[in-house]
Structure formats: C-alpha cells, structure tokens
Amino acid sequence: MYSPPQSLDNEAILALARQTIGTEAAAVQQLISGLDAGFAEAVRVLLQMEGRAIVTGIGKSAIIAQKIVATFNSTGTPAVFMHAADAIHGDLGIIQPGDVVVCLSKSGTTPEIKVLVPLIKMMGSKLIAIVSNVESYLAQQADFVVRATVEQEACPNNLAPTSSTTTQLVMGDALAICLLKARGFTPQDFAKYHPGGALGKRLYLRVEDVINPNVKPRVAPNSSLEEVILSISSNLLGATAVLDGDRIVGIVTDGDLRRLLQRTHSITGVVASDVMGHSPKTIEAEALAIDAFNLMERYKITQLLVTDQGRYAGMVHVHDLLREGIVG
Template structure:
C-alpha cells in the first residue's frame, strides 16, 4: 500500500470509529440527561464548565456554544480552580465537570469542593463508576469503547463524544428557552450570519449619499448630481415620490442615440420609469435577493411611499452578506 492509500485508509477508519461511538451516545440519553438539562434551565445562575487536559479544551468550546445560544456560561480550568479560581462559582451556578476517566487527581480534589458549596454538579464522563460518576448529582454518560488512536491513548473519540454531549445539552436548552434566530443575531452582530438576520436596508441607505433630481432637471444637472454623489445613478422624484432612475448606462445610451445635441433634454427624457425599489425597513438580505433576482446592481429605497435612498450590491459585499 502506498503512502496516499495509507493516509486515506487511516482517515476513513478514524471517521468510522468516531461515527460509531457518537451513534452509540443516542442510546445513553435517558431521564438523568433530561433532569440535568432541567436543572440548568431552572437555575438562576450560570453554567460553570470545567475539565483538565483535552477535556478542558472541550469545556471551553461548550462554553462558547452555550453563550452564543442564550445560556450564560463560564470556563474554569480544573487545575486553576483548586488554586484560586473557585471564586468564579456563585451560589446559584450549575457546574459541569468533564473527564473521560472521572478519576484524575485534579477532579478528585475539585469535586468535593464544589459539593461543599452546595452547587448542582453535572458530570460528563465515559465511566459512570468513576469518582466523578458516583459523586455528581447528574451524569451524562459519554461512553466510548476505545480511542481512534491506534494506541488507544490520545484523546480522540472520547473528546468528540464529550463535545457532542455538550452540544446536545446546549441545543436542548436553546429549544426550551425559545431561543430564536433574532436572538442568535443579537449575540452575533459582527458576523455575516448575524447581519443577515438584523441588518436592514435603512442601516445602509442612511450611510449613503442620496442623489436626486426632478423630471425637469436638465442633463447638466443630472450629470453633476451623479458625479457629486458618486453612486453611478440618481433617483428621479416628484414631490418626494420616485418616478424613475437614471444610471450610468442610461447616460451612455443617451450619448449613442442623441449624437447631434443634448440641449433641451431633461431627466424625464432619459430616465427608466418605474424602477425596482424596496422598503427602507426591509432586511438587507431581502435587498440582495431582489438585486440578484433582477440581475441589477442597485435598488432605490422608499419609506412611507417617499424616496429614502440607494442600496448597492457593493454595500452588501462590504457587510459580508454576499
């Protein structure tokens, strides 16, 4: 077997072994899991998640998932906890302790201290008969038969199982708390996904120039307005109502069709009537859909039937929506 075949073989074997272990976790979800989730749901405090070694890294990721889905959580390294960080734990907090064996020295020191504080303790472990498994108020059984590592030493399958169990807890809490897509956007305002859920057309048009001419404006006035406002287009309005649009393309067509003289031409003569438009309070992602659906690069926005500004596809690209 050549090197490439060996690599592919081991990769597939690793994925298959971890997939089997994760599939088995479904059989381990029971009433104790449900009770553990309810203890978090009804708690007035936060979730403190702790672990040692690779389990600590998994704990940190679960904390991030919970915080982004509406469950306040704090990471506390098990080694640091017994050297001062126990002060992170408040009276109403629920503590989740993660350990494959459940018998590491740090865990054996930490668990009795947590229990002395009277906080609810949830253990995530592969060994229900371990110190952590017997001392925790609730045990989430993240059992794995063996690691994907051929020496059965490097945490691979076990940490994957811990992560999946933590995700299961976080998602259950998300459902029970009625956490919506708009809630998600509130916690992710800087990301593209969040912007798709909260960014409105008005957030963009308010930052753009607002080129505008009347139907009777002469060609010089149209060109000056488009040049000064630098959007490559201008709205044509009458008493604040949109009646047309003039783009760079309209000007180029004017140049090719009126080769003799432009004197006497007005905005009304070259505008495109009834242009595509969108409500200023619509979501920016809806503007993107309309732009792409009509193969155009800009939309006029209106509010209460009046011209409100421009939104350009470049605006959406800058926001990371496209």
C-alpha cells in the same frame, strides 16, 4: 523512546484517516441510543438555573469544556470555564450561588476530579457529569449524568483522547441546542452575541446604517439630460431617482444613458421622464442590509432606492454592501 518513523504511502495514510473518522463516527452514533432521562434532566436544570453553567474538566476534557462554554454563551446560556486543577488551588471561587457545574471526564476517576467533586457538593451546587464511565466516582456523585460512553479511542494505541473528546463535544452541542430551542432563541438574539464579522452584520446591519442620509440624488421628470448626468456624476452612485414632488416615479442609471446614446444621436430636448426606468425597485430603510443585497441579486441590479415610511430616503449601491463585508 519513540520508534523510528514508519514510511506510509498515500493509500496507507488515507486508510488510517478513514479508520480514524469511522471510529469516531461510530462513537458519536452510539450516543443516540445512550440518551436517557439523565440528559433531559440536565437540560431542565440548566434551563432553570438562576446563575451560570460552570464547565470544568482536566487535560483534553478541559479544552472541550472551553468550547462548550463558548457555544453556551453564544446561544443564550451564560457559562464560565473553570479548569479542574486550578479550581482546587483557588479558582473554586468562580462558583457562585445559583450556578450549575458541568464536569467533563472520560474516566471520572482522575485525582483532581476526586478532590473537586466533594467541594462542589459542599457548596450546594448541582453537578452534571458528562462522562464515559458511568460506573465511575464522578458519575456516582453527580446529580445528573450525561452519557458520553466510548468503547474505543481512534488512537491505534487506545490512549490519546480522540473518540472520547469528540463525544464530549457532541453532547455539549446537544445540550446547547436543546437549551436554545427551549428558550426560543431567535436569529435576532444570536445577532446580539455575534455583532462582529459577516455573520453578525447579516443579522443586525440595516440599510439605514449603510446609506449616507445626506446623499439623495434626485431629479424631476422634466429635468434636462444635463441635469440628470450632473446628478448621477456628482453623487457617485451610478443612478439618480426621479421624483414628482415627494413621489418616486422612476430611476435613471448610467446604463439607461448608454442605451439612449445607442438608440439616438440626437439628445436635444430629452428629459428625465424620456429615459427613466419606471417602477424602480425600492427597499425600506429599516430592512436588513442583506435583504437589499439579495434583492439586487434577484433582479441583477446594482442600486436600490431607499424609502422611509414610503418617502425617498436615499440610495444604496451594491458597493456599499460589499464594503461592509456582509457578503464574501
């Protein structure tokens, strides 16, 4: 039976939270001194494997294994999760020639692990153990041991997996980052695996993907003010490019028109070249959309003229970028 709930004031709650965080932080800090050749060898075998990393565990370790699989896959190391209990009931077929098995366990002595390990070795797969007890059955049978030793769980009863699962997670991240670095994994590679959401769009979405190629507001330097206003209004981009032939010579924004009216009440004979801004900011169509946004931010503007190998290709508005969700 559960004991009656204790009444904790705010200070007691915060003290317990600080103690929990401190215990787990200390466990993570101790991992640094525990790093040895076994970790480096594990990185090398994962880097050189011809198949995938099969990451397995039981209980809370299985949940951490799933996160490690997600991190591996997103950083260039192909990985598959296999629950240790399910493995001995049919899922062992997940393991294929060339795969490397990564097994997570605090004790290294659970019944499922003891059944699973000999089967893995019979299949000829290399076995990496991420384990707290380096004297355990799992550690003794593994080809490579990654130490995730903890002296104390953050749980006051020293029972609930807390510090131990945190250290497993951290060691999994350490493996993933070492593999990422060894593979020369680039932001462009990262983008291939993260096409959704703002993060992915920042890494792959280009200006040419955002603009409407059929909307290219433009006037000539000698175009009348009426023609300028019509070009701005009809294209709903708040500006129009001023082109002399194929050469961009300026831009007229709706702000330029407002400032003109503040300066003078007579607009008779005014043409585009009288009101345009010279040397407008441009960006190449193949540039990343996030670079266009950053350029607008830097110069406090809302439009950029887009060029394709130097030729006018359209206009991108800050609203186009916000609509794509590349910024919050």
